[in-house]
Amino acid sequence: MNIAKNCVSRLSSYKNALTKLKNLGFTRVFSDNLADLISVTSSQVRKDFSLFGISGNRKGGYNIEELFNQINHILGKDIVHNIIIVGAGYIGKALMKYKTFEKEGIKIRAVFDSDPAKINRESSIPILPVKELKEFIQAQRIKIGIITVPENSAQLVLDQMIDAGIQGVLNFAPINLKEYPGIIINNVNIELELENVIYYTQTMENNKK
Amino acid sequence: MNIAKNCVSRLSSYKNALTKLKNLGFTRVFSDNLADLISVTSSQVRKDFSLFGISGNRKGGYNIEELFNQINHILGKDIVHNIIIVGAGYIGKALMKYKTFEKEGIKIRAVFDSDPAKINRESSIPILPVKELKEFIQAQRIKIGIITVPENSAQLVLDQMIDAGIQGVLNFAPINLKEYPGIIINNVNIELELENVIYYTQTMENNKK
């Protein structure tokens, strides 16, 4: 069964909404409530759940705790994930301190950079030379990494990461990385996202005239 | 005509690919080449172009310079865009220094924060108190902003931005912001993107077994 990216994103959103509901002390939720919380339709919510065999209770909705656990399990988030970041530039360092990762059981085990001035073995998350990348990935059995290096070194870094055994990558470099069989690459392109805003803002303005 | 977000994203990608081709000295390009560069099919490229009335030359492909200008115009990128960032945390500061924005004619005019310790009126991009947000947006006629504040203040900040006249927002806070008529909101949720990687990596692993 091949699940669309949007569907997985919605699962993450459901999970986050459920976390909030849990913290507010709620115990049950309807597809309608979840739909409102993440701005989709209630049938979309139920279709998504049905796809993964998640079932609730007719008339009673879903038990939040159970639903949360099921979605978390589907997302593979019932375990702590150890990851690395390659590139200790501004974005790399921002992600290093990103609070949401901590909350969500995502542990950054090390950051790598080619600039000797950035190396810091003593900090709680060590910043290590890229030379040690392979050794570290293999020794720590890291499977997931984030690329925050400049565009021109991103492909090289990816190749090294995959060579070392990385299986999934979140890439912030604005470049179309080569695809490898069995390797997951997800791109976040900030400039492109801002250009989306620019396009639709402009289109909206023209409509008003 | 309502253009899908994916289609606008592809336009951005074509533009970036064309920039690279231009820099390499090429003058003409086929739909096939562009398709390869951004990992889509050539008919997808031609369909996208056809949607915007972009036409090339049968047998001769597209003139890179012309195509670039047309796409840039569609994206509203033939002018410099002045934007602001609200939230001078790690991500806000990373975006403040983001090289790609400079290259792409996106000018960050100011960053705002509620923490007095972060204020710096002298730096090349001033960091100002949020109190001055409305005044600045109106005086400078800023239309587009980026939200990089924590989750719990994001909605408040959005309300203030819209009150001041902002029309498009790129939001990094992991929260479903309220929709406003005529206002464009595009969300980037880094945790969610990483969870996508985790999900597909896990799924891939299970397939191997």
Next chain:
DNA sequence: GATTTATTGTGAAAAAAATCACATAATAAA
């Protein structure tokens, strides 16, 4: 215990997006 009410779960339908396939036309070759 019967009846009403409210919500799920899911096939069917609709809408949206991507791909196909080929007529059309520009260029190159003969």
Next chain:
DNA sequence: TTTATTATGTGATTTTTTTCACAATAAATC
């Protein structure tokens, strides 16, 4: 100048995604 070749541009088709709509059923009410 004619013929062959090679890309485009787009209507038709297919695939994917979302929404609809309603039977099934659990809980609440009478």
